[in-house]
Amino acid sequence: MTILGQAAELVVSADAELIGIVGLSLRVSLSATLIASLFAIPLGAALAIWQFPLRQVLIVISTSLMALPPVVVGLIIYLLLSRAGPLGHYGILFTPTAMIIAQSVLIFPIVLALTREAILPLNRDYKNLLDAWDVSPVQRLKTLIWDARFAVVTGLLAGFGRALAEVGAVIIVGGNIAGFTRVMTTTIALETSKGNLQLALALGIVLLSIAVLINAVIHWVGNFGRKYQVTR
């Protein structure tokens, strides 16, 4: 049987090790996406809606953070969480929690920038109406986030995709410990270097399938959202 055939068999037979790795990957990346979005969506919306001191500085910083090399993020989180670091006493280095933190940091600027981009034109459209109704700041934030929901969800999916495909940061802060912090990308890197191409390829198939699925959902959400956009 070819390597590709063996890899396909691992996927089809729902190999326990493979399922464990995929499950951990999804758990870490979904958690990171959720945590990042809790902060990034309101902040991205606020940057789109209001003028305040240091707004431009925040925009430049957040945009620059999008280009952060994952290994640098991994290194910084490692230094913070290592025993000698300021957060070392929590003892979370080389745990899934550390991986979630690293991925949250990585995708925060992506979700923030995409949210800001989605809400900026909507705020221009709505401003006069919301001003006329004296809509409170919190209500304004909620209204704009809700009405930009399709674009915001697209941003979240992009962030999730980025988290899932990330390898540099999680390998540093997770340690790639078998059965504990080994996720799809780190396993692919390790198993390839060991010559165990079946598992690496099987995980590659799963990762690629998830990426295709995410893009399909992004496409569908985008098309659905366009029904609510005025094109006159």
Add this chain to the structure above:
Amino acid sequence: MTGLKLANVSYSVAGTRLLHNVSFAQRKKGINAILGPNGAGKSLLLSLIHGMLRPETGQVTWDGIQAQKTKLLRGFVFQTPIVLRRSVRANLAYPLKVSGKSNTAAIDSMLELSHLTALADQPAASLSGGEAQRMAIARALITDPEVLLLDEPCSNLDPASTKLIETMIRRFVAGGGCVFITTHDLAQAKRLADVVLFLGAGQLLEHKQANDFFNAPKTTEAKAYLNGDL
């Protein structure tokens, strides 16, 4: 006098004075048309009357209270209808939600008034220009305002849509409401207006009963405007 009062109201944008010492008083009833050529300051005056804008100098009051403090008592409809990215029904529900109310009967009644019942659950973005403007008026009326301010609500609409909107306006006034409307459509102003406020270059040049204005305009600007020369 109760109602609207403007005292020496001026407004500038980027150093250019767009309204000069506008003063007038108007009872809170009937349909008041604000007329004037492009750039005369009609939309600006409407926004100041609503309370959306604060005058640079002077005062705008309704029943003796600063307009900005009571702006929720007035509905505003913009020239280009602002459509929330929701269904038609959710668009109508929004002002109620913002003011902490929920009134399904009012929504159904407004859908009926605006002839949009069949489209209630469609995305509002799919409405035609006339339908969107009717929805915007219904949305402005749903909180039961005392005054409705309409900024050229029928520009670019076909006669049938215009007629439906005029019917909505008349029904609101028949129920005791007061309307301020800007328009370039003199036929519409003649059909609807009880009182005309005529602006020219940011100044209030005439303020009189509509019949008097159309039959015997006093200023040369108003005469030129009615002749189509301004």
